[in-house]
Amino acid sequence: MNVYDAVASRRSVREFLDRPVPPDAIRRVLQTALRAPSGGNLQPWHLHVVGGERLDALKALMRTRVQETPGGEGSEYDIYPRELVAPYRDRRFAVGEAMYARLGIPREDKAARLKWFARNFQFFDAPLALFCTVDRRMGPPQWSDLGMMLQNVMLLLRAEGLDSCPQECWAIYPQTIGKFIDLPPERMLFTGMAIGYANRDKPLDTLVTERAPLDDVAEFIGI
Numbered sequence: 001m002n003v004y005d006a007v008a009s010r011r012s013v014r015e016f017l018d019r020p021v022p023p024d025a026i027r028r029v030l031q032t033a034l035r036a037p038s039g040g041n042l043q044p045w046h047l048h049v050v051g052g053e054r055l056d057a058l059k060a061l062m063r064t065r066v067q068e069t070p071g072g073e074g075s076e077y078d079i080y081p082r083e084l085v086a087p088y089r090d091r092r093f094a095v096g097e098a099m100y101a102r103l104g105i106p107r108e109d110k111a112a113r114l115k116w117f118a119r120n121f122q123f124f125d126a127p128l129a130l131f132c133t134v135d136r137r138m139g140p141p142q143w144s145d146l147g148m149m150l151q152n153v154m155l156l157l158r159a160e161g162l163d164s165c166p167q168e169c170w171a172i173y174p175q176t177i178g179k180f181i182d183l184p185p186e187r188m189l190f191t192g193m194a195i196g197y198a199n200r201d202k203p204l205d206t207l208v209t210e211r212a213p214l215d216d217v218a219e220f221i222g223i
């Protein structure tokens with residue numbers, strides 16, 4: 001698979017097959033993803049891969065936690081800016097609407113939307129999970145390095161025929177996850193990621209999210 005195909009075929013997948021991810025494939029992906037650049041070569045990422053019985057245990061734990069504390073424990077960073085203005089707010093709204101339309105869940109059906117949202121905390125039934133954590137002393141430049149690393153992971157997964165969904169919603173359960181992965185106090189949870197084989201027969205599989213036109217977001221100076 002060439003890089004263009006990997007980028008074009010990567011999508012956030014939220015419906016997975018019940019088919020295990022070969023352990024050697026995930027090791028290969030992560031080993032290669034480590035080639036991501038980072039300012040000063042700090043390599044500020046820490047990855048935690050969870051599968052097998054430990055993942056079953058985490059999913060069971062989260063069923064309880066989501067019932068007990070549906071709004072989460074309070075995230076340690078702002079997932080979105082407190083004031084999300086246009087055009088960002090509109091884009092967020094549009095992707096939500098497109099997704100719920102595919103699922104046949106109307107806007108007024110808050111209970112059904114919440115129920116769907118809670119599927120995040122089962123990793124959308126994916127057979128493998130990943131968390132990315134970062135030293136609290138790192139700032140925005142290092143957080144952007146995390147993104148480069150995670151994009152490497154998601155593109156390399158495509159080369160293995162695998163799919164993923166990055167999930168920063170996990171940041172609303174920092175205590176539960178911190179304890180589960182035995183996170184040292186100097187580190188914080190950035191995001192989770194569901195990993196597995198996409199179920200191509202599900203309605204969400206046809207969802208291709210929109211992007212702003214290139215000339216709205218890029219300026220070409222001198223060319």
Ligand SMILES: Cc1cc2nc3c(=O)[nH]c(=O)nc-3n(C[C@H](O)[C@H](O)[C@H](O)COP(=O)(O)O)c2cc1C
Nearest residue numbers: 010011012014095120165166167168169170191209
């Ligand atoms: C850092 C990050 C966190 C995200 N968190 C979530 C999440 O918690 N739950 C979810 O369903 N999607 C999540 N997404 C997926 C975005 O909604 C998705 O990337 C966006 O709508 C564009 O769609 P695409 O990935 O299919 O191209 C996240 C994406 C990123 C990059």
